[in-house]
Amino acid sequence: MAEPNRILTVSRLNALLKELVEDNFVQVWVEGELSNYSTPASGHAYFSLKDASSQIRAVMFRSHLRLLPFRPEDGMSVVCSGRVSLYTQRGELQLVVESLEPRGVGSLQLAFEQLKARLAAEGLFDAGRKRPLPPFPVTIGVVTSATGAAIHDILHVLQRRAAGVRVLLRPVRVQGEGAAAEIAAAIADLNRHGGADVLIVGRGGGSLEDLWAFNEEIVARAIHASRIPVISAVGHEVDFTISDFVADLRAATPSAAAELVARSRLELEGHLDHLVLRLAAQMRGRLELLRERVAGLNRRLRSPRGEQALSRQRYEALERRMKQGMDAILLEAKREVGTLSGKLDAFSPLRTLARGYAIVEKDGRAVRDAAALSVGDRLRIRFARGEVGARVEEKG
The missing domain is CATH 3.40.50.2300 (Response regulator)
Incomplete structure (x- = not known):
């Protein structure tokens, strides 16, 4: 029978084993597959790390787990870094994981x-x-x-x-x-x-x-x-x-x-330019056609006064139609240009001034940053109506 002073309690034995394990496995890298992964209310992660023939229980405490950019899942192949310890209450070896990386792909990419x-x-x-x-x-x-x-x-x-x-x-x-x-x-x-x-x-x-x-x-x-x-x-x-x-x-x-x-604004300006050019081309074509008709009527005028009077009436009627047509074209053009000008006006800096803003200029250039000014600089301040001179008295 063993001597009484050589008999160990279970707690003492586990404590000795824990000391032995932790002194010899301070930092280890272990590769394996995650299994039985869970995160209870404590916020710590508990899982098994296994390969084809063995497994070991593992824990990753909340302070390290929250630093992971990805979510560990069962079946994931990983490389763990940590230390080996003994859970003395059950006498079980466990790997205390401090870092965890997916195998074959970066953690951020995962x-x-x-x-x-x-x-x-x-x-x-x-x-x-x-x-x-x-x-x-x-x-x-x-x-x-x-x-x-x-x-x-x-x-x-x-x-x-x-x-x-x-x-x-x-x-x-x-x-x-x-x-x-x-x-x-x-x-x-x-x-x-x-x-x-x-x-x-x-x-x-x-x-x-x-x-x-x-x-x-x-x-x-x-x-x-x-x-x-x-x-x-x-x-x-x-x-x-x-x-x-x-x-x-x-x-x-x-x-x-x-x-x-900015594309929509440029498209609007381009559309406006296109409309102006098209309107000018249409007006030139219409006027040329009317000139040709008037010239033809002039050639057909005859010496008898009756035909001459009839031709003049036709000429005057065509002239009135021409004037009415041109007036109608110009009116429609004014409406369309007015509509587009109104849209462009919404983007005008003058509209911004009209809402209460002002433009501060130094030496003819707009000031966008107070750092560009010095005490004593002379300024021009433009409002929606009128402008005033000013001088920088202090800088904040």
């Missing part, structure tokens, strides 16, 4: 595919829910970085192709922790503001990690909930994000998005 499939099943990508862009937007809301290249590209295109269009910038961070929440909040803010006719949401190109904020579910939900049509303008032509699939329209770049909203 998260992208999982979210894309889930939102598609909910109908967020359906073509039937996508809205057309407004034909003549007056105010364009932009959600992007205030210092990035995207906003400069958008403003450059709009200044060149749609001068007078108002831009409402809601600056956000476009990458890094918290960026997705800022983007979603900005979309909601512009909807509450109610002043924008269309929204451009985006940034310049980058890696999958750089663009990840636009692949987050919170941004997709915000775009889907927007009452204002949304153009997603994220990255370069080869980059696609979840935002691209949810938005009403996808643009390959921020510049392309600006060209899309």
Whole structure:
């Protein structure tokens, strides 16, 4: 019989085994297949990691689990990193997982595919829910970085192709922790503001990690909930994000998005030019035809006074018809030109001035940024009616 001082309790034995295991398996990498995966109310994940002939129980605590960009599922082949421990209450070995990567595909790519499939099943990508862009937007809301290249590209295109269009910038961070929440909040803010006719949401190109904020579910939900049509303008032509699939329209770049909203105005101006040219051509043709008829009548005039009087009557009747026809043509032309001029007037900077805004100029150029001014600078301020001189007294 063993000596009493050599007899171990179960708890003591498990404690010794736990110490032995944890001292020798501090950091291990294990490859296997997920099985019996579950996440109870505690927020921790419990599962088995198995191969063709063996398995081991595993746990991933909530603090590490929340950092995973994808959702682990049964049957998924993974590589786990962690330490081996002994659960002393049941005397079971377990792998305490600290990081988990899918085998054969990156975790971000897997998260992208999982979210894309889930939102598609909910109908967020359906073509039937996508809205057309407004034909003549007056105010364009932009959600992007205030210092990035995207906003400069958008403003450059709009200044060149749609001068007078108002831009409402809601600056956000476009990458890094918290960026997705800022983007979603900005979309909601512009909807509450109610002043924008269309929204451009985006940034310049980058890696999958750089663009990840636009692949987050919170941004997709915000775009889907927007009452204002949304153009997603994220990255370069080869980059696609979840935002691209949810938005009403996808643009390959921020510049392309600006060209899309400015296209209607250019089409209107081109249509007006075409109408003016066509009207002028029609009037020239009609006048030439009437001149030929008058010339023919003059050639047919004869010397007898009766025929001469009859010819003169015909001439006067044709002249009246010509005048009436020209008056009718000119009246219709004035109506059409007036209608189109009214539409163009809606985009005029003068209309903006009439609503109470003013244009501040320094040395004959409009001032868009207070940073461009210095104390003592002389300014001209133009209102809807009249202008005044001013001088910068202080800067905020």
